[in-house]
Amino acid sequence: MLRRTLLASAAATAMLGGLAHADGHAPVKVGFVYVGPIGDGGWTYEHDKGRLAVEAEFGDAVETVFVESVPEGPDAERVMTQMALEGADLIFTTSFGYMDPTINVAANFPDVAFEHATGYKQADNVSVYSARFYEGRAVQGHIAGQITESNVIGYIASFPIPEVIRGINSAYIHAKEVNPDVEFKIIWAYTWFDPAKEAEAANVLIEQGADVILQHTDSTAPQAAAAAANDAGATVYTFGQASDMGEFAPMPRVSSIIDDWAPYYIARTQAVMDGTWESTSTWDGIGAGMVGIGEISDAIPAEVKASAEDMVARLASGEYHAFTGPINKQDGSVWLAEGETASDYGDDGLAGLNFYVEGLTAEVPQ
Amino acid sequence: MFGSIDPLLLLASLMVAATPILLAAIGELVVERAGVLNLGVEGMMISGSVLGFVAAIATGNAWIGFLVAALGGAGMALVFGILTQFFLSNQVATGLALTLFGLGLASLLGQGYLGVKAPSFPDWHIPILGDIPVIGPIIFQHDPMVYVGLGIVGGVWWFLNKTRAGLVLRAVGENHEAAHALGYHVVRTRLLAIMFGGACAGLGGAYLSIVRVPTYADGLTAGAGWIALAIVVFASWKPGRLLLGAYLFGGVTVLQLNLQAAGVAIPVEYLSMSPYIATILVLVIMSAGGAPGSLGKTFHASR
Numbered sequence: 116m117l118r119r120t121l122l123a124s125a126a127a128t129a130m131l132g133g134l135a136h137a138d139g140h141a142p143v144k145v146g147f148v149y150v151g152p153i154g155d156g157g158w159t160y161e162h163d164k165g166r167l168a169v170e171a172e173f174g175d176a177v178e179t180v181f182v183e184s185v186p187e188g189p190d191a192e193r194v195m196t197q198m199a200l201e202g203a204d205l206i207f208t209t210s211f212g213y214m215d216p217t218i219n220v221a222a223n224f225p226d227v228a229f230e231h232a233t234g235y236k237q238a239d240n241v242s243v244y245s246a247r248f249y250e251g252r253a254v255q256g257h258i259a260g261q262i263t264e265s266n267v268i269g270y271i272a273s274f275p276i277p278e279v280i281r282g283i284n285s286a287y288i289h290a291k292e293v294n295p296d297v298e299f300k301i302i303w304a305y306t307w308f309d310p311a312k313e314a315e316a317a318n319v320l321i322e323q324g325a326d327v328i329l330q331h332t333d334s335t336a337p338q339a340a341a342a343a344a345n346d347a348g349a350t351v352y353t354f355g356q357a358s359d360m361g362e363f364a365p366m367p368r369v370s371s372i373i374d375d376w377a378p379y380y381i382a383r384t385q386a387v388m389d390g391t392w393e394s395t396s397t398w399d400g401i402g403a404g405m406v407g408i409g410e411i412s413d414a415i416p417a418e419v420k421a422s423a424e425d426m427v428a429r430l431a432s433g434e435y436h437a438f439t440g441p442i443n444k445q446d447g448s449v450w451l452a453e454g455e456t457a458s459d460y461g462d463d464g465l466a467g468l469n470f471y472v473e474g475l476t477a478e479v480p481q
Numbered sequence: 482m483f484g485s486i487d488p489l490l491l492l493a494s495l496m497v498a499a500t501p502i503l504l505a506a507i508g509e510l511v512v513e514r515a516g517v518l519n520l521g522v523e524g525m526m527i528s529g530s531v532l533g534f535v536a537a538i539a540t541g542n543a544w545i546g547f548l549v550a551a552l553g554g555a556g557m558a559l560v561f562g563i564l565t566q567f568f569l570s571n572q573v574a575t576g577l578a579l580t581l582f583g584l585g586l587a588s589l590l591g592q593g594y595l596g597v598k599a600p601s602f603p604d605w606h607i608p609i610l611g612d613i614p615v616i617g618p619i620i621f622q623h624d625p626m627v628y629v630g631l632g633i634v635g636g637v638w639w640f641l642n643k644t645r646a647g648l649v650l651r652a653v654g655e656n657h658e659a660a661h662a663l664g665y666h667v668v669r670t671r672l673l674a675i676m677f678g679g680a681c682a683g684l685g686g687a688y689l690s691i692v693r694v695p696t697y698a699d700g701l702t703a704g705a706g707w708i709a710l711a712i713v714v715f716a717s718w719k720p721g722r723l724l725l726g727a728y729l730f731g732g733v734t735v736l737q738l739n740l741q742a743a744g745v746a747i748p749v750e751y752l753s754m755s756p757y758i759a760t761i762l763v764l765v766i767m768s769a770g771g772a773p774g775s776l777g778k779t780f781h782a783s784r
Contacts, residue, residue, distance in 0.1 A: 152588070152699040154595035184700070269742070300742040303749045310698040311689055311705070315498065319738040322490045335596050339696040346601050362596055480749045 146198035147181040150210035151308040157333035158357040162209045165376030187212025195220040205387045247400030249285035250430045251372035253437040259327040260290030261419045269320030270301045271330040275480045277468045284472045310336035327352045341367035359409040371409030401431040443473035492619045499731025500630045501685040505709035508681025515674035516654035516775035520576030523706025524583020529554040529683025530690040531587040534697040543602040554683020555676040562675040566668045599695040638720040654773035657780040715764030730760040
């Protein structure tokens with residue numbers, strides 16, 4: 116249904132666009148490819164807020180189109196190609212799995228600017244951008260380690276890619292720092308968005324003794340599952356993922372990682388308008404405002420809240436790096452020496468991180 | 482190695498995990514025993530999930546949600562029934578269209594309800610039976626819909642095997658021309674069966690959005706309707722085996738998540754595919770009976 120609307124509106128705008136070009140006031144057309152529905156309440160919801168911010172900022176000077184729930188695969192190439200053919204000047208592809216499709220399609224459209232989120236492959240007309248979510252995970256681990264009674268923390272992971280593994284490591288390191296007895300139970304859902312499966316995973320983790328659930332999937336289902344468990348007498352804490360998920364505050368959701376893409380999307384659209392756009396690699400964290408920490412609720416002790424807020428401030432100022440040695444790899448070999456911080460790229464760099472740190476008992480699926 | 486898995490909780494959550502598929506499948510079983518193949522189960526399920534959820538939010542009462550979901554599912558099935566029984570449209574194509582229509586309709590109706598939490602639907606701790614050690618927590622401490630599902634399966638078994646109306650329904654499914662010649666209302670019987678199937682699918686969908694998740698999101702059913710259809714075939718159209726198939730599928734689904742969380746060293750990919758493989762294997766090995774003779778065939782009294 117949505118694709119048909121898109122086609123119809125595209126046909127109309129193609130005609131209008133042709134006319135507009137003639138008098139030199141063509142609106143810049145910006146396309147967005149989403150992996151989930153805009154109503155997921157998490158990842159895609161925040162990207163779409165960024166799109167709406169672009170519209171609000173530039174008004175008639177910009178026109179945006181989007182396609183939601185695009186599978187990560189050949190379908191994505193088709194959708195991107197369609198957008199480029201319809202005259203999009205700038206296309207944001209907002210999921211890791213769009214990396215190769217974006218590179219492939221971009222090669223066919225050298226005059227269109229592409230922006231791929233969370234990947235690592237750049238080209239002359241493909242920028243990459245991501246947020247340092249692991250800074251937010253550090254804060255979550257710091258809180259989780261202190262509020263857990265059972266010392267079991269559940270983690271609903273999506274796919275074994277560097278972004279997700281960074282998050283697990285960061286959360287674990289900071290939970291362990293404040294609570295040496297903490298244990299992580301990890302479930303790989305192999306999906307970004309499947310509410311029934313996410314809820315089931317949350318229930319299983321709760322049954323196995325976890326009283327804090329971290330999620331790296333996009334729906335609010337784990338929050339709802341934890342809320343239902345709390346209604347039945349349990350005490351389970353969760354953290355909002357990608358979006359504030361504030362409708363589940365103050366319990367079970369005690370804080371959240373909020374992705375704020377709006378400033379970046381506005382800046383990149385401006386660059387296309389000015390003709391100054393060039394391929395860049397952006398990786399911003401709490402300091403630059405791309406990663407926000409949702410309000411820490413009063414359901415947790417005041418001193419935990421205070422120390423978490425202190426950590427947010429130190430991460431934001433750059434005074435503290437979330438991966439600061441000594442940290443060993445899972446096999447016991449040294450990853451980071453005393454005082455050393457992880458580099459972004461290169462061997463064992465954060466961008467390609469594919470191993471767990473020492474203390475995690477599970478194995479990374481290959 | 483399996484230390485953190487509590488077998489009692491595992492068996493208990495098996496019943497909950499199986500219930501949506503069980504409800505949808507038992508409805509489709511009756512439809513197919515009447516000789517109609519309705520591939521729209523997924524569409525009716527997701528429509529039921531959103532309609533039930535909206536009604537439950539609006540009234541604050543989960544039971545009204547289930548009622549509305551059943552009515553909505555039956556309503557959608559009636560559209561299918563009118564198209565296939567009166568206008569003699571192709572059942573396969575119409576069923577697929579119903580699925581696509583249902584997915585779109587649910588997405589539209591659900592727009593304003595994303596991220597909202599369903600009203601609570603507490604477990605039902607059955608007195609005396611619920612206090613039995615071991616068996617009590619596994620079987621007798623669930624939410625009421627689990628028992629409604631079991632009741633429907635038992636009722637369908639009794640109806641098909643022990644009642645005259647059930648015999649008529651089976652006759653219509655096995656040979657609609659013979660049933661017609663004997664003076665039975667083929668179209669009326671089938672319409673009623675189709676609506677029953679729709680109501681059950683709607684209940685199954687609403688169980689997902691009101692109890693199991695419990696929230697609504699686009700694509701909530703994620704293929705559960707197709708699994709229900711497959712289970713009907715593998716169960717050789719018998720209610721008892723259908724129960725086994727649904728519990729097996731639900732059980733292995735829950736088990737694989739439990740094994741992952743317990744950190745068992747089996748590659749995750751194998752665990753993820755295990756529910757499908759286990760269900761197919763067991764039911765194929767067991768299956769003996771054939772499909773109803775008139776399954777999927779169009780009936781008109783003039784022929």
